[in-house]
Amino acid sequence: MVATVFDVKNLTKVYRSGDVEIHALRGVNMRLREGEMTVLLGPSGSGKSTLLNILGGLDTATSGTATFRDMVLTDMDERELNLYRRDHVGFVFQFYNLIPSLSAEENVSLVTEIAPNPMSPREALDIVGLGERLSHFPSQLSGGEQQRVAIARAIAKRPEVLLCDEPTGALDSKTGVRVLEALAQVNEELGTTTALITHNAAVRAIGHRVFQFGDGKIVQTRANRKRLKPAQVTW
């Protein structure tokens, strides 16, 4: 029996914008298992980013529960969520969110300085194939390279989960594939539970399971009987 990492029950999220209520999540139930790579698919506004943000401790739910192992995320206060992010979660974003004033290596050190059991920044960058570009600043790197630095930064602390929101969204197909390869490699070699948001349907084939979102709910869950390697994916 594979352990459950995330357990989400009847999760809802309502944003209030002026007089308008936006139901971003309308009762989501899901489980993510240890070591699993899941793909969250769906059109924009379907609720996948909101869910990921709640799982990552960046946002809070309106009702329902989300647990990470034995920690109830939906009961935690701001401080506890911060510690949770610091110790357990790695993030990768569409726009990389690197610190422009720090070099590649320093961007990774940023995390290793505060993590309890990190790998060395060099090691993390080697994993994503950037061991040669340690001292480059973000402005000296291509988009794909920047995203791989972001992945190195996310994995350097040996997180238990890796949450990726449109990591290939700003990249062309060829560079996007290299980024996906890096993610798949981390998932396989380190066994990091990975959730990956995309609205690129071609990417779905690299995950163990695919959750299809629509209008704040999961409309379909599917397990890939045959996973593709990132290199086999194009868009």
Next chain:
Amino acid sequence: MRPLDRKLIRDFRRLSGQALAIALVMAAGVATLILAVGAYRSLEETRSAYYERYRFADIFASATRAPTHLKQRILQIPGVAAVETRIAEFALLDVAGMVQPATGMAISLPDHRDVTLNRLFVRRGRLPQAGRVDEVAVDESFANAHDMDIAATFSAILNGRKRALRVVGIALSPEFIYALGPGDVIPDPKRFGVMWMSQKSLEAIFDLDGAFNSVSVKLLRNTDEAETIKRLDDLLERYGGSGAYGRKDQQSHAFIDAELKQLQGMARVIPPIFLAVSAFLINMTLMRLIALEREQIGLLKALGYWRRTIVAHYLKLVVVIAGGGILIGFAAGTLLGQGLTRLYGDFFHFPFLIFQRNPDIYVIAAAISLAAAVAGALRALYSVLTQPPAVAMSPPAPIRYRHLGLEHTALFRHVTQLTMMALRHMIRFPVRTGLTILGVAMSVSLLIVALFSLDSIEYMIDATFFRADRQDATITFVDERPLSVMQAVERLPGVLRAEPFRSVPVRLRHGHLHRKIAISGKPPETDLSRVLDLNLQPVILPEAGLVLSEHVANELNVRPGQRLEVEVLEGRRAKLSLPVSQIIQTYLGMAVYMDNAALSEILDESVQVSGAHIAYDGAATEELFEAVKNLPAVSAIALQKTSLARFRETLAQTIYIMTTVYIALSGVIAFGVVYNSARIQLSERSREFASLRVLGFTRNEVSRVMFTELATLVLLAIPLGYLIGYGFASVVVKSFESDLYRMPFVIAPSTYAVASIVVLIAAGFSALMVHRRINRLDLVSALKTRE
């Protein structure tokens, strides 16, 4: 409303904190300009209206006894418009309810006609009648200090005889706008008063029938004052004339001149600092706004908006901010200006105050401030003009940072990445960093300028009251007495010690430079009233030669060893040449000292004394004062401790108010600069900060990046501010220098400390306000946007 204007309103609302900070700095510039110029004009206008309406004289002179018919000959000097002759004598006053004796100046008023020069403004009552020996009009400040009204009585020792006097009028004179008693350092209306009496009465009292001892002269326009003074001196020479002088050496006039000079200095130095800082803040803020709205600007251009329309849009924002600052400045400047003018009203004695509120200064202040604001905006507006729309609409290239080149040194081994972020950011924008440091440094320097005057004054008080003039009181005799009078002084009740002094009016000449001055003759070694050298060590007066204060030596451009021509202005009016033996330090007046024995020798007379410095037993004060009040030989008494207390009281009224204003103004600059700098950092780096938060850094850790940068800026600014402040302070010391007083240049360590603390508090306060914004950072949206 057009959409761009709607955008303007929203931009303004969003930037309101920064806009307010900038507006306040600008307001401080406008306010100080209006304050200084307004107070200057009010004071100047009030004084000149007073002078004109009450016919303030141009030249003043005194003699021992000049015949009344000399007036006709004075009138015949070319350029003389009017002459008033009179009797003026010091007198010791005994006022009921006051233990200490006061000093009065009795001045005669012509009988049966109005006085033509230095006319009196009669506030209440009337002037004394001809020949009524018991009637006096007293000056208003003296009357107020003693709660005297018409019919009040007091007594005065006039020419050795104690007389009861009755107040019939309360008046003011343009001669005594600033009325300083003999030997006093600050006006004390309780202890010094002017009283006007009938000419006939004073002639009788002082045995000056058909004679005068004081003369005032009014000149026609464009008359050569120096020439007239020379001719007047020639006329008065045989009658004991002690040298005529113009308005510039008239005490009351000179003090107001010194005050006017200070206001002028303030108007020239302080407003430009504020306006320059606000121009810089506008530059910084607008550059950032335009960088943020780069895509919108590109879009507007793509949509077909004229470039001038877009530039005008941003210019409007600048004008709104500047307009706010100007209006706040108008209000604050007008209020402060009125306050200051009223303070002058208390300090200087005017019968009326003219508030000068010409619109021109408001127009000028507004125009200068607006120009500074627009100048600050130019660089940013230029970038709006030049961005091609296509480039503007694509995202900006990422900011290029550089390695510091020190990362691998031992110094940086323990530097965290968060600190590195702060350091690299500062170095990436060197001009902005430099100007921010300069702005904060300006605030530090203003504080030093505001606070150091207290240090200097404390130092001056210590030097003057505790090291040099350590006597408890100084009494002045009606006229010169033989040295034997000292035995009588020592016998006065409670007197512990007494030292004689002699005062001889002279004209000192060195080349073409000359000054009218009094030489003070003293015993060579004194213990009460001491002469101090430039290091404030006591000096033993040499057997021959003059000891000059530094200021007199500078004025006459003379050094020790050189000789001065000395023209004695009394007695047989000897003309001599004397060597300068030493230069010494005094902060008040124009001091020249000489061994009294040597002085008597050159005057060819036996040793005479003009008065005595005394130390007395505090327990016997009342008996001593009672005895002095009845001493016919004494014409004036100065009390050191009372003077000092009064001095401090006046300081509290004036300098402390100004210091508070300066501290507030400096706080505004420090707050404005640091707050803007922090807000811009936050705007540029909110995505970075949100990323850090997402990575698991706490709010405090994220804030620390910004605080590290702000703290580094402030800590670099503080020593720079010390340097600039030191420079400003030395300019202020120079500008204060006058014949009346000089300021020692002293900046106490506590001044540096207080300046630093005020700036740190202002910076800390602005950092806290921005910290609150970091706490409210929206993590999710910061990650979604591309910048």
